[in-house]
Amino acid sequence: MTEFTTTVYYDDDADRSHIDSKTVAILGYGSQGHAHAQNLAESGVDVVVGLRPGSSSRAAAREDGLRVASPAEAAAEGDIVSILVPDTVQPAVFEEIRDGLEAGDTLQFAHGFNIHYSQIEPPEDVDVTLVAPKSPGHLVRRNYENDEGTPGLIAVYQDTTGEAKDEALAYAHGIGCTRAGVIETTFREETETDLFGEQAVLCGGVTSLVKQGYETLVDAGYSPEMAYFECLNELKLIVDLMYEGGLGEMWDSVSDTAEFGGLTRGDRIVDEHSRERMEEVLEEVQDGTFAREWILENQAGRPSYNQLKDAEESHGIEEVGRPLRDLFAWNDGDDEETEKAEA
Ligand code: NAD
Ligand code: MG
Ligand code: MG
Ligand code: MG
Ligand code: MG
Numbered sequence: 001m002t003e004f005t006t007t008v009y010y011d012d013d014a015d016r017s018h019i020d021s022k023t024v025a026i027l028g029y030g031s032q033g034h035a036h037a038q039n040l041a042e043s044g045v046d047v048v049v050g051l052r053p054g055s056s057s058r059a060a061a062r063e064d065g066l067r068v069a070s071p072a073e074a075a076a077e078g079d080i081v082s083i084l085v086p087d088t089v090q091p092a093v094f095e096e097i098r099d100g101l102e103a104g105d106t107l108q109f110a111h112g113f114n115i116h117y118s119q120i121e122p123p124e125d126v127d128v129t130l131v132a133p134k135s136p137g138h139l140v141r142r143n144y145e146n147d148e149g150t151p152g153l154i155a156v157y158q159d160t161t162g163e164a165k166d167e168a169l170a171y172a173h174g175i176g177c178t179r180a181g182v183i184e185t186t187f188r189e190e191t192e193t194d195l196f197g198e199q200a201v202l203c204g205g206v207t208s209l210v211k212q213g214y215e216t217l218v219d220a221g222y223s224p225e226m227a228y229f230e231c232l233n234e235l236k237l238i239v240d241l242m243y244e245g246g247l248g249e250m251w252d253s254v255s256d257t258a259e260f261g262g263l264t265r266g267d268r269i270v271d272e273h274s275r276e277r278m279e280e281v282l283e284e285v286q287d288g289t290f291a292r293e294w295i296l297e298n299q300a301g302r303p304s305y306n307q308l309k310d311a312e313e314s315h316g317i318e319e320v321g322r323p324l325r326d327l328f329a330w331n332d333g334d335d336e337e338t339e340k341a342e343a
Helices: 031-042 057-063 071-077 087-100 137-145 164-174 187-202 204-219 224-233 235-253 256-269 272-286 289-299 303-313 316-326 335-342
Strands: 023-027 046-050 067-069 080-083 106-109 127-133 152-158 182-184
Touching (some): 023 031, 031 046, 031 057, 031 164, 057 067, 067 071, 106 164, 127 164, 152 164, 187 204, 187 272, 224 316, 289 303
Parallel strands (some): 023 046, 023 080
């Protein structure tokens, strides 16, 4: 048995009696919403999807055989209300549904942002839990259909019934997460590690590394196409190896030359300065600076966000990448398209 520093829960640890006679309201039918709703329904749980009257997702949910109501109606009916709309619209949706929450109901999230940064202040007599699959929704759905699981997290912020954790585990069972393993965390840890990871490494760090590498080659006179392949396209092969077998499998699979070059040069590129910047970024997550910035940005209509997004889209690596990717019939980079279509 593998030794973990934390407890991992599997199917046998979940007691489905904590959810089987309850109604789950799923608010939102996007990436996570469609997967939670369909997986729970197929697991035999009563599900109602809460969507605004004009929402284009209403038809999709009905086609998938699910019952649809307004968010307020669904929440009033639900014993467990799972908030799966975008984080930035959750506070407004919460105002619409709060009157439908009864003592002993559960308000459930898939990310801790709004609770941790006090953007939603839940009534004192409801349970507040988190069940967060560590995958985009289309994989949560696909894995379930293939009798496989998706690893996930659970957390309890408020436990008024004494059953909050058992119910979260039962929900995690219903969407297939306990098949793969579920780790218990806290709202604080989930929120802060998620934000740090996406800012410093996954989304922010990686894209900056890719762009700087690309620009260095192009500025030195190499062709943009070559720079694109070396600095962006091949990243997938490297990441796949790390995903399968950690850093070791990647180092074992590349040439000795690549291994020696990487081991001697990597820490010169991402060095102690980057490490200090990472600590700064972590502090901004911990002390609420980032959350405040993002909340104000949304209130102002996202001026910086839109400007940065435009600049990113017109970067040379994007201009050269679009036609290049079209050359590859085998390119399965349309996962995102699939996800959007499903959403
Ligand atoms: P999403 O953007 O894919 O879907 C949002 C859905 O909410 C839409 O399809 C629509 O049905 C509804 N919606 C959109 N705008 C709305 C509005 N203004 N008012 C009411 N309803 C609206 O969202 P998502 O990515 O599934 O995120 C849901 C939650 O899951 C978030 O808390 C997110 O952090 C968390 N989460 C997401 C992922 C992921 O991979 N996408 C992974 C783990 C956790
Ligand atoms: Mg209710
Ligand atoms: Mg994450
Ligand atoms: Mg995130
Ligand atoms: Mg090479």
